[in-house]
Amino acid sequence: MYERLQSEATSLNIEVLEKRMKKRIKGLYGDDVIFINKEIETTIEKACVLAEEIGHHHTTVGDILDLTKLSNVKQEKLARNWAFRKLIPLNSLLKCFIHGCKSRFEIAENLNVTETFLEECLEHYREKYGKAVKVDKNHILYLEPLAVYETLE
Structure with a gap:
């Protein structure tokens, strides 16, 4: 699944990179680049994270890192729901x-x-x-x- 999602990201002109990040951060999307936390141990979990990050590509706009803003929380939920329907x-x-x-x-x-x-x-x-x-x-x-x-x- 992870490899299939990587191919899908590539077809969308999104680069997928694995990078060491803080443990609480599993993935990030911005400017057609997805970062997946290299510390995630299974490809199954990486696939779940990658699906959500591709969901951000399809559903969100702008910098939504500040989750104290309701509009950002809503965009986070949109991307997550996209991933649920996808997987x-x-x-x-x-x-x-x-x-x-x-x-x-x-x-x-x-x-x-x-x-x-x-x-x-x-x-x-x-x-x-x-x-x-x-x-x-x-x-x-x-x-x-x-x-x-x-x-x-």
């Missing part, structure tokens, strides 16, 4: 259940995302859709508790 579209959650994933750990592993990223994504979908959303003609994804039901249409 975990609703139909991919459905496919996990169809392929027998039972736990959040199994779902995260199947989707190549961190469990934290998955949990935050599920929270995003709950905010957007409520407790359930119809994914396709025959399936409803329940976000609380997490389950899939097949409809008889």
Whole structure:
């Protein structure tokens, strides 16, 4: 996944560089350059961070580092939500259940995302859709508790 996102960034004329940064900073985007913290241990977590930084390319404007400003927090959320939809579209959650994933750990592993990223994504979908959303003609994804039901249409 990380390599695929790096290729996508390149196709958008964005340079991706790994650099040692303060531990609390996982990634930064500006002027068509994404920095990923070299200290991140797994490519799965790097992919989650890179997706969000590509999301900044698509959704944010200007310097939004000061998170005491509400407008910057909103732009941060837009980029994060873009990353959620990119890495975990609703139909991919459905496919996990169809392929027998039972736990959040199994779902995260199947989707190549961190469990934290998955949990935050599920929270995003709950905010957007409520407790359930119809994914396709025959399936409803329940976000609380997490389950899939097949409809008889």
